[in-house]
Structures are given as structure tokens and as C-alpha cells.
Amino acid sequence: MSAASLLEAGAQAVTSVMDREGDIYELFAKRPVHVDLLVRAAQDRTLADGGRLFDCTATLPELGRMTVDLPAAPGRAARTATLALWARRVAIARPDRCRVGDGPAQLSLTLVEAREIDPPQGIEPAHWRLLTTHPVATLAEARRITGWYRQRWVIEQLFRIMKTHGFDIEAVRIADPTPFENLAAATLVSAVQVLQLVRDRDGTARRPLTDVIDAADQPAVEAICASLEGKTARQKNPHPPNTLAYTAWVCARLGGWTGYYGKPGPIVMLHGLHRLRAMLQGWDLRVV
Numbered sequence: 001m002s003a004a005s006l007l008e009a010g011a012q013a014v015t016s017v018m019d020r021e022g023d024i025y026e027l028f029a030k031r032p033v034h035v036d037l038l039v040r041a042a043q044d045r046t047l048a049d050g051g052r053l054f055d056c057t058a059t060l061p062e063l064g065r066m067t068v069d070l071p072a073a074p075g076r077a078a079r080t081a082t083l084a085l086w087a088r089r090v091a092i093a094r095p096d097r098c099r100v101g102d103g104p105a106q107l108s109l110t111l112v113e114a115r116e117i118d119p120p121q122g123i124e125p126a127h128w129r130l131l132t133t134h135p136v137a138t139l140a141e142a143r144r145i146t147g148w149y150r151q152r153w154v155i156e157q158l159f160r161i162m163k164t165h166g167f168d169i170e171a172v173r174i175a176d177p178t179p180f181e182n183l184a185a186a187t188l189v190s191a192v193q194v195l196q197l198v199r200d201r202d203g204t205a206r207r208p209l210t211d212v213i214d215a216a217d218q219p220a221v222e223a224i225c226a227s228l229e230g231k232t233a234r235q236k237n238p239h240p241p242n243t244l245a246y247t248a249w250v251c252a253r254l255g256g257w258t259g260y261y262g263k264p265g266p267i268v269m270l271h272g273l274h275r276l277r278a279m280l281q282g283w284d285l286r287v288v
Contacts, residue, residue, distance in 0.1 A: 013034070014035045014036065015035075015036040015038055016031075016035060016037050017039075017148055017149060017152050017155075018038070018040070020042035022039040025094060025098055025102070025107070026098065027039070028092075028103075028107050029102065029104060029107060036132065037132060038132040038133075038145060039130070040129065040149065041054075041129040041130065041131050045092050046093045047092065047093060048091035048092070049091070053092070056090055057086040060088060063085045063087055063142050064142075065082055065084050066082075066114075066143050067083075068080070068081055068083060068146075070126060071153065072262065076123065078263075079123075081126050082118065083117070083146065084114070084116075084117050085113070085143065085146065087111065087113070087141070087145075089109075089110055089135075090109055090110070091107070091108055091109075092106060092107045092108075093105070093106050109133060110132050110133070110136045110145075112128075112132065113127075113130070114127070114146045115128075128149060130146065130149050154195065157195060160267075161191040161194050161195065162188065166266070166267060167190065167270075169187050193211070193212045193273070196244065197247065197248040198266050198269050200243075200244045200245050201248040201249070201269075203245035206243070206245075207243070207244040207245075209241075209242050209243055212247060213247055213280075217283070218242065221246070221247055221250055221280075223283075224254075224276065224279055235259050237249045248269065251264075251269050251272030251273045252268060252272055253272065254273075255271040255273075
């Protein structure tokens with residue numbers, strides 16, 4: 001597993017976080033030493049005592065609850081959700097399809113279950129069953145595991161920006177690995193900058209404009225912003241000009257966001273950043 005190379009590079013600990021496609025018995029059985037796993041369970045596995053994985057928390061008391069912000073998704077508005085948390089140690093039996101050499105007869109893992117309490121009417125509640133090699137016995141530990149799993153969404157967004165709907169890195173046809181690695185690295189940097197804009201679109205991160213734009217370009221960004229603002233309060237950029245949130249507002253407007261409905265996502269922000277950089281190049285030529 002490539003995650004093990006991070007340990008060799010000096011990382012103190014490595015946890016690989018995966019969605020339901022990572023729910024594979026052999027993946028847990030053959031993980032490298034000192035690499036932990038956190039995977040959303042996809043299968044109601046048989047336990048060593050004959051029970052079923054999805055039933056094993058039914059009689060347990062709650063460890064406690066946590067509140068999370070769930071992002072918008074197709075057909076679902078963003079909302080704040082309250083999750084009840086459970087955790088217990090489980091012994092997963094080796095599936096019948098596996099050969100003896102594919103792993104031990106059973107695996108000792110931890111199941112953390114997070115289920116939304118009182119979701120909006122007509123909305124399917126958030127419900128995550130998470131299998132991990134980390135020990136979990138307290139509410140704080142269950143919250144930490146759930147929080148780590150939720151960070152997977154950031155990674156998904158990053159890949160989305162890099163792939164078909166964004167930079168379309170998959171369409172590149174470069175046979176020589178070195179130029180392709182250089183291009184992929186540059187694309188990754190740009191994708192991270194897009195995510196920075198998205199995550200600070202409300203100004204909560206309080207990051208400076210220079211995270212994405214050169215300080216010398218601030219006057220140009222302000223001039224472009226003035227051309228995008230309207231007469232109503234919702235058509236005005238509410239952020240200070242030297243902040244990343246100010247630039248995010250400009251990119252969102254250039255990417256097609258009206259300022260009225262919803263919040264701009266990564267693809268809108270990407271298109272806006274492309275336009276902003278082209279305009280800044282024109283501004284530099286004008287100055288020269």
C-alpha cells in the first residue's frame with residue numbers, strides 16, 4: 001500500500017480513509033504495519049459469534065452526540081445535522097469466498113456508527129457505519145473518527161476539480177512519466193487553490209488574498225470587482241479587499257454565480273478563477 005511510504009518519509013502515523021468501495025476483507029487483513037484504516041462499511045458482514053455487523057449496536061447506549069454541517073448535494077439542501085454515536089469492538093469473520101491465505105479467520109476491528117437524529121421531513125437521515133483499526137471507547141474518540149471520515153468529502157472535491165468536470169487531467173496523453181508528473185503536480189496546486197476559494201467563500205478561514213493571487217494584483221481585482229457589483233446589498237462584495245474571501249466572491253461572480261441563490265461550488269469557482277487570471281494577464285499588458 002502506497003500509504004506505507006509516508007511512514008518511511010517520516011510520518012508519525014498514517015490513516016487511510018476510504019468510502020464503501022474500500023470495504024474489502026483482504027484490505028484490512030493485509031494492511032502494512034503501522035498503517036491504520038477507516039472505511040465506511042458497505043456489507044452487513046458476519047461476525048465471529050454468528051451475529052451481523054449492522055445489528056451489533058442495537059442494544060448499546062449512545063456514547064453521545066455531535067453536530068455537523070452537511071454540504072448540499074443533488075436534490076438535498078445544505079443543513080446542520082445532529083448525529084448520535086455508538087462504538088464497539090467487533091470480530092469480523094473471514095468471508096467464505098476468501099482462501100485461508102487471504103487473511104486470518106477473523107479480524108478485530110472497531111465499528112463506529114453515526115446516525116442522524118430528527119432529520120427534516122422527507123429527507124433520508126445521514127447514517128454512517130465506519131470500520132476502523134483505531135480503538136474507540138469514548139465520545140471524543142468517536143467524534144474524531146467521524147470527523148476524519150467527513151474529511152473524505154474534501155478529497156472527493158479535489159479529485160472532481162482535477163478530473164473530467166474540472167482540469168480534465170485524465171484526458172492528457174503524455175507517454176513520458178516525468179512531464180506528466182510535472183503537469184499533475186501543477187494541476188494539483190491549482191485544484192487546491194480552487195478549494196481554498198470555496199472553503200473561504202464566507203470569510204470563515206480569514207485567509208489573505210495572497211494565498212491565490214499576488215499582492216500586486218489586488219488593485220486589478222478591486223477594479224474587476226467594481227465592474228461586477230450591482231446596486232443591491234446582495235450584489236455587493238461584503239469582504240475586505242485584501243482577503244481571500246473577497247477574491248472568492250469575484251471568482252464566483254465571474255464563474256456565473258448571481259449572488260442570490262445557493263453558494264458557489266468548486267466548478268463555478270474554477271471557471272471564475274480561469275477568467276480572473278486571464279483578465280489579470282490583460283491588466284499586466286495594459287500597465288506595460
